[in-house]
Amino acid sequence: MVLGVAGGIAAYKAVEVCRRLVDAGVHVAPVLTADAQRFVGAVTFSAVASEPARTSLWDAPEPIPHTHLGQSADLIVVAPATANVIGKYAAGISDDLLTATLLATRAPVLVCPAMHTEMWEHVAVQENIATLRRRGVHVLEPEAGRLAGGDVGAGRLAEPGVIAETALALLAGGIGALTGVSVLVTAGGTREAIDPVRFVGNRSSGKMGHAVAREAARRGARVTLVTTTTPVAPIAGEIVPVESADAMHEAVMAHAAGADVVVMAAAVADFRPKAVADQKLKKGDGVPEVVLEPTIDILSALGRAKRPGQFLVGFAAETESVVEHAAAKLRAKNVDLMVANDVAAEDSGFEVDTNRAVLLDSTGRALELPLMGKDALAGLILDRVADAVAKKEPQQA
Numbered sequence: 001m002v003l004g005v006a007g008g009i010a011a012y013k014a015v016e017v018c019r020r021l022v023d024a025g026v027h028v029a030p031v032l033t034a035d036a037q038r039f040v041g042a043v044t045f046s047a048v049a050s051e052p053a054r055t056s057l058w059d060a061p062e063p064i065p066h067t068h069l070g071q072s073a074d075l076i077v078v079a080p081a082t083a084n085v086i087g088k089y090a091a092g093i094s095d096d097l098l099t100a101t102l103l104a105t106r107a108p109v110l111v112c113p114a115m116h117t118e119m120w121e122h123v124a125v126q127e128n129i130a131t132l133r134r135r136g137v138h139v140l141e142p143e144a145g146r147l148a149g150g151d152v153g154a155g156r157l158a159e160p161g162v163i164a165e166t167a168l169a170l171l172a173g174g175i176g177a178l179t180g181v182s183v184l185v186t187a188g189g190t191r192e193a194i195d196p197v198r199f200v201g202n203r204s205s206g207k208m209g210h211a212v213a214r215e216a217a218r219r220g221a222r223v224t225l226v227t228t229t230t231p232v233a234p235i236a237g238e239i240v241p242v243e244s245a246d247a248m249h250e251a252v253m254a255h256a257a258g259a260d261v262v263v264m265a266a267a268v269a270d271f272r273p274k275a276v277a278d279q280k281l282k283k284g285d286g287v288p289e290v291v292l293e294p295t296i297d298i299l300s301a302l303g304r305a306k307r308p309g310q311f312l313v314g315f316a317a318e319t320e321s322v323v324e325h326a327a328a329k330l331r332a333k334n335v336d337l338m339v340a341n342d343v344a345a346e347d348s349g350f351e352v353d354t355n356r357a358v359l360l361d362s363t364g365r366a367l368e369l370p371l372m373g374k375d376a377l378a379g380l381i382l383d384r385v386a387d388a389v390a391k392k393e394p395q396q397a
């Protein structure tokens, strides 16, 4: 991957983008414009990237670095992309190594603009962005926030983590098993209100569902994550925050019809207080009696509404007879793949980063997995999903 860095104050954030991508196993070749080097030295990128940073058409070891870079890249990311580079790219001007490389490639390009609000909103810049989009260039919109000099407004470079995740999703685009597949994931434990300040909850952190959502996006899926907890690391997808089982049910049902795959990793409450007090319950009024009623079983509702070709993944958190209970749930809820785990074990289940799971499928096959990180388990679950999606495709054709 070529990481193009243009001359804006956000150039320092590109170092973080570079580091994250290298950590994810990407070979990153940085290309800095002359002005980028006024903000960050080429040595910094050379130290973090997979190969030394290039800065010029003329002093690289190879005679025609732009064609070499453009032809060998699987993806070019420009972060930050200044109004100047965007303008030159849109106009087809190639007066330095970065702009020449952009014209010399057929690889996908991700442009991450960063500039002052006035510049970002200028009609010239907006028209150039529209031109690039029309040509198939991916644009990661800048965020609103604090800008150089203390101003506040639209134009701040997207977060480095989001840029890296988007780049990984685009890299998976050609070969990813989930390219174009729409995946709906739920995560976290629901909170069922007793009164305006108290709730009935559970110990789920949401880590497992977040790992599935992140990995699905990295494999090129269009991801919607309905979650009760905020992911600690970025996820390239739509995030729908919810709190209660009812709100999760509503959000899931609104998105389920358009989803090819639904992964219900959330720990949804089975019961909720029947009546929610309008005001905070007072200690002086004595010990309240909280009467519970069942919530809607979202997974069962999804199982009933499942359309042909849709793939449904459920989770079964058990404390005993894990496989038997999970197999019964798989049948009862019309699920295609059940991820069963023993939440009584210390290294598995709630709050920790590892999980020990059994994968049960609708043919009755049970695959017992060793203790592994939730990221690795997410990968194995999505391998199964990808297999199922690939098998479905010939029937559709």
Ligand code: C5P
Binding pocket: 245, 264, 265, 266, 267, 268, 269, 270, 295, 296, 297, 298, 299, 300, 313, 314, 315, 316, 317, 329
């Ligand atoms: O039957 P049990 O609640 O143990 O099944 C767990 C699975 O069902 C999980 O995938 C969980 O997300 C889902 N579930 C649900 N709605 C509920 C309870 C559980 O979708 N009200």
